[in-house]
Amino acid sequence: MPLRLLALIVDDDFSSRVVLAIALRQAGFEVRTAASSQEALTLLQSEPFLWLITDGDMGSVSGYDLSREARRIYPNLRIAMISALSAGPRIQDFPIEKAFVKPVAVEEVISWMRAPPANA
Numbered sequence: 001m002p003l004r005l006l007a008l009i010v011d012d013d014f015s016s017r018v019v020l021a022i023a024l025r026q027a028g029f030e031v032r033t034a035a036s037s038q039e040a041l042t043l044l045q046s047e048p049f050l051w052l053i054t055d056g057d058m059g060s061v062s063g064y065d066l067s068r069e070a071r072r073i074y075p076n077l078r079i080a081m082i083s084a085l086s087a088g089p090r091i092q093d094f095p096i097e098k099a100f101v102k103p104v105a106v107e108e109v110i111s112w113m114r115a116p117p118a119n120a
Contacts, residue, residue: 004030005028007053008049010040010052011054012035012036013055018033021033037065044070044073045073051113053081053109054081055083056081064093067079067081068094071095078097078117080096080099082100097112097117098112
């Protein structure tokens with residue numbers, strides 16, 4: 001059975017979530033989307049994701065907290081954050097491999113996904 005190129009996009013902003021999902025599907029990735037960290041955690045327990053791309057600030061459970069729980073579920077999950085705020089210094093305390101600032105160029109996200117993991 002071939003490896004599924006499955007990504008989970010989590011963002012409470014509908015348009016950001018949909019635009020990125022469409023671009024990733026056009027680039028050949030399978031994509032699931034969630035509007036909240038709680039919804040994302042349910043999805044993470046149902047399918048074998050390779051990537052998690054999350055917004056930083058999303059209500060009661062942030063993308064930062066989501067990254068920790070997601071890493072517990074999938075120790076090798078590659079995690080990126082896309083945020084309107086600069087996430088750079090803060091991500092070092094979390095299992096986030098890459099930070100992008102909104103508005104993000106979709107090509108940058110796809111390049112990150114296609115590149116080998118930083119710890120490989």
